[in-house]
Structure formats: structure tokens, C-alpha cells
Amino acid sequence: MPHVVELRLLSLDNNPLPTTLGYNSYALFLNILRNSCPEFASELHETDGPKPFTTATILPGYQKKMSSIPETQRQLLLRLTFLTDEVFAQFLKSALEWDNRELQLGSARFKVEQVHLVDMDKPQKNFCSYEELLSAATLEHNIALHFLSPTAFRSEGKRNVLFPEPELVFGSLLNRWNAFSPAKLSTELQQCFSSQILLARYKLETGMLNFGNYQETGFTGRSSFILDDKLSEQQSRAINALADFALYGGVGAKTTMGMGQTRRL
Amino acid sequence: MPHVVELRLLSLDNNPLPTTLGYNSYALFLNILRNSCPEFASELHETDGPKPFTTATILPGYQKKMSSIPETQRQLLLRLTFLTDEVFAQFLKSALEWDNRELQLGSARFKVEQVHLVDMDKPQKNFCSYEELLSAATLEHNIALHFLSPTAFRSEGKRNVLFPEPELVFGSLLNRWNAFSPAKLSTELQQCFSSQILLARYKLETGMLNFGNYQETGFTGRSSFILDDKLSEQQSRAINALADFALYGGVGAKTTMGMGQTRRL
Structure with a gap:
């Protein structure tokens, strides 16, 4: 949980x-x-x-x-x-x-x-089972995320990807969900992240996190996503559950070391 | 010119x-x-x-x-x-x-x-021939651009791409340069934009531009790019010339209608 x-x-x-x-x-x-x-x-x-x-x-x-x-x-x-x-x-x-x-x-x-127990600005439950996250998930079409600490994605090469591309944000959440949740989500969901989630708005800025011997660049700020009407109710619910899960799971690389802390707005 | x-x-x-x-x-x-x-x-x-x-x-x-x-x-x-x-x-x-x-x-x-004749903050020449842009181009490895008005790229579908991906920024400049300059640049340059120009930092935010019947989303703000050491002197000079040309050419879609006004910092 x-x-x-x-x-x-x-x-x-x-x-x-x-x-x-x-x-x-x-x-x-x-x-x-x-x-x-x-x-x-x-x-x-x-x-x-x-x-x-x-x-x-x-x-x-x-x-x-x-x-x-x-x-x-x-x-x-x-x-x-x-x-x-x-x-x-x-x-x-x-x-x-x-x-x-x-x-x-x-x-x-x-x-x-x-x-x-979570932050005071927007009280949220400090714990929630995976099953509850899923059953309580709404069908909202507009999902806004706040990246609290520098967030980045590893690309195939050595570079960090510095934008919250929908397939990377939700892909990262899906991987982490499926690694630890007893209620697995279909990995086929990944296919609709790039085609059926649209990044609509953002206000973001890059920053560096010092790791002693090296530095990592990441972005902080807010972005909002719009879900396509063509998504099935099940898909839409799963994506909303993943957005709620961001509070716990974090997004992207090095989340054990200060990066990718995220919450839904 | x-x-x-x-x-x-x-x-x-x-x-x-x-x-x-x-x-x-x-x-x-x-x-x-x-x-x-x-x-x-x-x-x-x-x-x-x-x-x-x-x-x-x-x-x-x-x-x-x-x-x-x-x-x-x-x-x-x-x-x-x-x-x-x-x-x-x-x-x-x-x-x-x-x-x-x-x-x-x-x-x-x-x-x-x-x-x-251009803006007062950073006086730049208000005209410059394409040949001069090329011959005066430096070999700087760090290129910073300021997107003054909402900037976006058309993706294959109907969506706007809302991030200054190096291949889109410099690809757009290259197309416009080659459409109007007598001193054409090799279109092979396009290949190194994605692999040898790294988006290093940014501070950007999306905004809407109203076109009456519809709206366009774009980003404004600053981003900086780093050129790979492996680029030849000729390639590096061409990329710097394109960055200087951004002042005149604009970047991305709908530059005739208020979008994509850009200058090098």
C-alpha cells in the first residue's frame, strides 16, 4: 500500500x-x-x-x-x-x-x-491501497501535475529528456505501479499514452541537482494533460489512477535520490 | 537580405x-x-x-x-x-x-x-545579408534563444509540439533559410540537429494566441542549447548562423501571424 x-x-x-x-x-x-x-x-x-x-x-x-x-x-x-x-x-x-x-x-x-501527512496546501490521504486508488479514480479529462523536485527521464542514450512527454510521465508511473501493485494494469495502456494524452499547458523550468561527483538536470513546475474522448472508461480510469499514484510513486529517474517528486493538482 | x-x-x-x-x-x-x-x-x-x-x-x-x-x-x-x-x-x-x-x-x-531598428535591450543589426550571417557566424558551443511570442511546431497529426526540441527549432530555421537565401545550407545538417544539439536548460511557459475562430497554444521564454564537440567547424558555423538568423526568420508555425518571434541572447 x-x-x-x-x-x-x-x-x-x-x-x-x-x-x-x-x-x-x-x-x-x-x-x-x-x-x-x-x-x-x-x-x-x-x-x-x-x-x-x-x-x-x-x-x-x-x-x-x-x-x-x-x-x-x-x-x-x-x-x-x-x-x-x-x-x-x-x-x-x-x-x-x-x-x-x-x-x-x-x-x-x-x-x-x-x-x-502530505502537504497542508491540499490535504490528501497519506496512504491508499492500490485497489482503492483504482476504484476511487475519476474519469476526469483534465489532469494537472506539479513536479516538486527536478524531474527527468533517461533516454536511450545518456541524455536526460527534460520535458514531461505524456508517454514518459505515464509510462514511468505504469512501470512503477506494476512493479509493486497486486492489482496490475495492462501494459497495453502504454500505447495510448503517446497518442491519446495531450500535453495542453505548462509552466516549467530546468534546475540542477548536485550529486557530489556529477549533476543532474531536471524540470520543476506544472503541466496539464488532456485525455482523448476516444479512451475507454477503463483506460481513462487507469490513467486517472496513475495520476493519483504520482503522489506516492514519483516520476522519472532517480526518485530515490531527490528527483521526480510529484503530486496531482 | x-x-x-x-x-x-x-x-x-x-x-x-x-x-x-x-x-x-x-x-x-x-x-x-x-x-x-x-x-x-x-x-x-x-x-x-x-x-x-x-x-x-x-x-x-x-x-x-x-x-x-x-x-x-x-x-x-x-x-x-x-x-x-x-x-x-x-x-x-x-x-x-x-x-x-x-x-x-x-x-x-x-x-x-x-x-x-530591433530592440533596445540588445542592439543588433536590423539587416544582414545571408552571406554575412554565415561568414560572421561564430563557433560558440552554447546557444541561447528567447522566444518572444508563442511558439509551436506542427506535428504530423493536428497537434502542436510545445517544446523547443533541437531538431524542430533548427529544422524550422534551416527550411526558412534555404527557402530565401541564395547561400543554401546542406540539408544534411538536419541529421545532426537531433543527435548533436542538446537542449540544456529552459524556462518556458505555454500561452494561447487567439485567432478569432480558434486558438493556438505556444510557448514563450528562454532555452539554451549545447553543440556537440564532434560537429565539424562548418556544421558548427552553420548552426550558429541559423541561431543568428532566428531574429529575422522566426521559429515554428504561423510566424506570419504573431507566433514564433525569436532572438538569440
Whole structure:
């Protein structure tokens, strides 16, 4: 069952927030997990293919670019999503045993100030089973997504694709859904993403995420999609379920390391 | 020889500026031309394929969206570019005979307040031969473009492509260059646009342009491209020349009716 949790972190010193945020949220997540379940943590780290969680550090309000965090910023959101009950349960166990110790992101120390169940702007359920996502999905023709952290897609070569092409956005969600959901969706759905979902509007901008040895470019902002009238009710419902699932699943590459955090508007 | 001219227009009444700006700049341009050279104007209007001019009405400063012009706005830029000496000469003749009469855009009346040779922010030559564009082209690896008015590309179907994909941006410039320049560029250049020009960064947003019976969506904003090191000096020079030519040629669809006005940054 997908879950999302946001920890509001308050910095305990004047050390600058880490610029290598991409890597740091992943490291912190594994650190907490390793504390109580070292074997599970290693297993997770070594898994190939889609991982059942995403992590990102995001400035409160989602307003500012992650790449240019002012040094005086003292608050940060650690946004975690879980795609299976197992990884959520293990994290919860570790979190309970963590005993409110300090968290370390780069050289900066933090304490957890608040735990949010998703963001305050648009309250959404912080957990929802795959079956519920599907049965509660609407048949809306207009789907708007907000890409909270830099989002990109791997193309066949080495380049990142920097636009939310419908087939890449929904293809990524479909892959992740089918990797973890007991209620699989037909992979034939993929064929209608490029022909029957139209990108209608957007306001997007690229930004960089520093990973220490290298940087990744991605886009943040909003885009809206229109579903073709010719889609069957079943297809339309599945696409709406995938859009709702974006909150948990994230979109595109490196979602375990700060990229692709997304929510439906 | 490509030319660009900007007329700063001052409105003479309190009538709202036309929201169907896309169509109006084209109509005004043809009106002026028809005044002195009715046959040439008809011929131009009926030409299939790329036309040797572009028109757009743009708010001074290029800051605001064309789709949401405040009713109190009293200044407007009429931006005209000419891709052949013939069309420029005919327009000049008509303009001289126009005798400072009022201009009409929709129901709003204007007078010409100033004539600019390109914009004041970054003075560029207002005319330049195709040969000069080519011989003066640099070998820069980083090319930034500013899309001043909504820009879009026609895809094979009916949809507009709403992203500045390198092959579409430079492909559009290459087609227009070869349609009007005596110094043709190799059409083989097209092949390296997708593989050897990388879209690196952007800040873009979609907007609508009203054409009366229908609307067109396009994007405005900035994007930067990086040229691959593997490009030959000749290829690199041609691509830089095309980027310089964007000022005159415009990019994408409906450049005669307000879309695709572009300049290199």
C-alpha cells in the first residue's frame, strides 16, 4: 500500500544546508533504516530495478528551486514515499527506535519538528491501497501535475529528456505501479499514452541537482494533460489512477535520490 | 537580405487592445502593403509554403504574456521581419506612401510613435545579408534563444509540439533559410540537429494566441542549447548562423501571424 510522509526538519546549527541534496536524502533514509534493520537496508540498497520508495529534501512551500537554497534557510522538508507495506513497516520500526536523535544531512544537523501527512496546501490521504486508488479514480479529462523536485527521464542514450512527454510521465508511473501493485494494469495502456494524452499547458523550468561527483538536470513546475474522448472508461480510469499514484510513486529517474517528486493538482 | 523593423505604436483611443492579436498584425501588414502594391499583397497572401516575412504585436519589454494584455496598456510593438529584399522594398514603398495615417488593430486605433531598428535591450543589426550571417557566424558551443511570442511546431497529426526540441527549432530555421537565401545550407545538417544539439536548460511557459475562430497554444521564454564537440567547424558555423538568423526568420508555425518571434541572447 503506498504511503507518503513529510518530516519538517529544523536545522540545529548555522552550517549551510547541503548542496548535494540529491544524494543526502537517500543517505539519511538508509541511515535511519540501517539503524534497526541493517540487512533490509542493504538488500534495498542493492536491489536492481525500481525501488519501493522515493526520497527528497524540499524547501517548505515548494516555491524555491532546490539548487539555490539560501544559507539562512533553517527549515527543510524530508519527503518520503513508500510503495510497499514492507518498506513502510520497516521504516516505521526504525523511526520509532531512532528516539528523536539528530538527523544529519551533509554537515548540517537537524531535528524533526513536525510530521506531516502530505502537504497542508491540499490535504490528501497519506496512504491508499492500490485497489482503492483504482476504484476511487475519476474519469476526469483534465489532469494537472506539479513536479516538486527536478524531474527527468533517461533516454536511450545518456541524455536526460527534460520535458514531461505524456508517454514518459505515464509510462514511468505504469512501470512503477506494476512493479509493486497486486492489482496490475495492462501494459497495453502504454500505447495510448503517446497518442491519446495531450500535453495542453505548462509552466516549467530546468534546475540542477548536485550529486557530489556529477549533476543532474531536471524540470520543476506544472503541466496539464488532456485525455482523448476516444479512451475507454477503463483506460481513462487507469490513467486517472496513475495520476493519483504520482503522489506516492514519483516520476522519472532517480526518485530515490531527490528527483521526480510529484503530486496531482 | 533579412531585415527586422519594430514600430512602437501608441493607442489613440481607450478601446481595448485586440485579443485576437495573432490575426491582427498580419491583417495590418497586408493592409499597409495593399495600399500601394495590391497585386504584390495578394500574391504574397496566396503563396503556399514559407512566406518571406513574419509579423507580431508584442508588448514593450516582452515581459507580459500576449494572451492577457491589460486594457489600459496603450503601447504596443509591431514587430516585422522581412526575409527577402523584394518584400522589404515593397513594404518600405507602401510605408512611405502611408503618410502617417492611423493604424487599426481590431477596433483600436494607433499611431506610429517610433521606429526601432530591433530592440533596445540588445542592439543588433536590423539587416544582414545571408552571406554575412554565415561568414560572421561564430563557433560558440552554447546557444541561447528567447522566444518572444508563442511558439509551436506542427506535428504530423493536428497537434502542436510545445517544446523547443533541437531538431524542430533548427529544422524550422534551416527550411526558412534555404527557402530565401541564395547561400543554401546542406540539408544534411538536419541529421545532426537531433543527435548533436542538446537542449540544456529552459524556462518556458505555454500561452494561447487567439485567432478569432480558434486558438493556438505556444510557448514563450528562454532555452539554451549545447553543440556537440564532434560537429565539424562548418556544421558548427552553420548552426550558429541559423541561431543568428532566428531574429529575422522566426521559429515554428504561423510566424506570419504573431507566433514564433525569436532572438538569440
